[in-house]
Amino acid sequence: MSARSELLRKLRDDVHRPLSKQEIFQEFSIPKDQQKIFADLLKELIKSGHIFKNSKGLYGVPEKFNLIGGRIEKTASGNAFLIPDDPEKDDIYIAAANMNGAMHNDKVFVRLIRSGRGKSQAGEVAEIIERVNQKIVGNLEKFKNYGFLIPDNKRICNDIFIPPDALNKAHNGQKVVAKITRWPEGNRNPEGKIIEILGDKDEPGVDIEAIIRQLDLPGDFPEAVLKEIKHISDTVDPEVLENESERLDLRDLKLVTIDGADAKDLDDAVSIEKIESDVYRLGVHIADVSHYVRPGSELNEEAFSRATSIYLVDRVIPMLPRKLSNGICSLNPAVERLTMSVFIDYKLYGKSGIEIIDHKIAKSLIKSNHRLTYDQVQQILTGKSAELKDKYSDFVEELEMMNDLRSRLRKNRFEEGSMDFNFTEVKVKLDQDGRPVDLVKREHREAEQLIEEFMIAANRVVAAEMAWRELPFIYRVHESPDLDRMQQFNEFIHNFGYSLKGIKNGIHPRSLQKILESVRGTKEEKIIETVLLRSLKKAVYSEKNIGHFGLGITHYTHFTSPIRRYPDLIAHRIIKETVTRGYLSEQRQEELENLLPKIADQCSLQERRAMEAERDSVDLKKIEFMEDKVDQEFTGIISGITGFGIFVELENTVEGLIHIKNLKDDYYLYDQEKYHLIGERTKKIFRIGDELKVKVARVNRDKRELDFSLVEKLS
Incomplete structure (x- = not known):
């Protein structure tokens, strides 16, 4: 057990009062020449929120002081939630009056207080550990x-x-x-x-x-990083197979990369073979980024700091320099590339049955046959382009087998309990000056699903392998939702004629998936999906394997995108060491036990920052897109109803508000139980999903607000 783990265990289980630094040195028999190293460990554990130091200079684990560590997630109302560092702990509500100077994303300790919110936990900020908003x-x-x-x-x-x-x-x-x-x-x-x-x-x-x-997003790469990568060749070392005898030579294996038309950082390639009449062998081949990004290097430190690539509407802020992300690491066609390969053998039953019968993880060398786009694959699979079928005739049979496997995997996954949200994503098209000229809905067709299912399959197998070996690893986890939030969600959907049964004994994701299937195509689909998503916890990275609720999976990780995600890179390093040597030394395990909590926290934080940046850039351009459309009329559906008005979503996914004061024909009252507005005199009712014709009344880019006026109710 590492010094870090042993210290936390002792303070949690064996010590019954706070200790001074000297008492900790005595308890652990730390010699004088190592006390500075141990003191630095204490500082790191305080900064990470694993240890609390009180005003008297005494140390202990936070729970012994009735404190919970985590990050603040503030709402526009001024209230907030604590997202605990421990993914097994419930989120904690913090009223604006109890923030005590903490701001959005700050790392804090929170003390529980009596809640006025039913069964929800409430707290107040006791100490701010780290200020993020400098x-x-x-x-x-x-x-x-x-x-x-x-x-x-x-x-x-x-x-x-x-x-x-x-x-x-x-x-x-x-x-x-x-x-x-x-x-x-x-x-x-x-x-x-x-x-x-x-x-x-x-x-x-x-x-x-x-x-x-x-969001303090990174800019150009530091000169030290650019200098360091100059020695990296643009081609694979021809002696790599001689130097790494365990690396498989897969250059003759037929495989393909499939991604969006504008993607340049190609992390993954896929292959499929029919081993027997009823057995498919799926190959998922992921760029071996860890071969080039070594621990202790300037490149690694910069990648850790960034932790993820960020995709804004007009640019990509990459985790790795383009020499790697678009070059030697990208699985471009007809060139040799180093990869980590996951082979999974599936036994097929009937029209849709499937079962894993074997798997293998190995270092490899590949040479991709083709680089296809989602649109091209979709046209081939649906038979809409004879020209494309002819051009890629050497791979049409493989694509059809992949589509069969996709269908089986997807059906099996949802039967096991994975949840399938149907939110519409939009791509903003810009002119040369960065102004939005069109909003295009992203489709989630068979081609996109194919890659999605194969990546999930590889991530599952890798996580299960590492969990079975009981080695330190980084997991992608999603905790079960709070019981009180599920009860509130159940009360909400009851107004639409739906219900969850037996939730007092816990909730299974399959029950929620059944609700999602029930509302598909109905007027209330979007609002129920939105409320459900808000009722769930956020997926994070963790060294603790607590499973992934949303996917209904016991073991899950992120392994398939090491070009753009640092946790995937870390997963690769650990897996390579394991599959190459067959084990990890006790010293290496201790090192990982110390490193992984810090890495998981950094990756979760930077992921939230990236998602916030991506969402903000899209929302901003949506509002800008509507600026020249004041007084124009559009058709939309009611996407939400509150006491102050009606939210309407247009066909192009832009959402705006009809303020209740601008409903001129009557006084409208909000029925909170039935989630609708009803006219006091006319008894006219506005419900979620109703179709309206609206006029753009006001666009405020600074506040990112869009106001509509009602023209007429269509349904």
């Missing part, structure tokens, strides 16, 4: 000789006071970046100083730059 981006509202920065991020609810000597020549209405110089206390706003002027808020390109600065 810089804030927003619009400057300047007064006589001072100003306020209005944050773009609506989760940061406090305006930032800018004193006269901190304005740095910024003008009213400019988009600026401020560094926090004084954190919020009580009712006092945080203070800051302007450190960068991005330009006029309506200037082209300033909006996306603001998102980049707001």
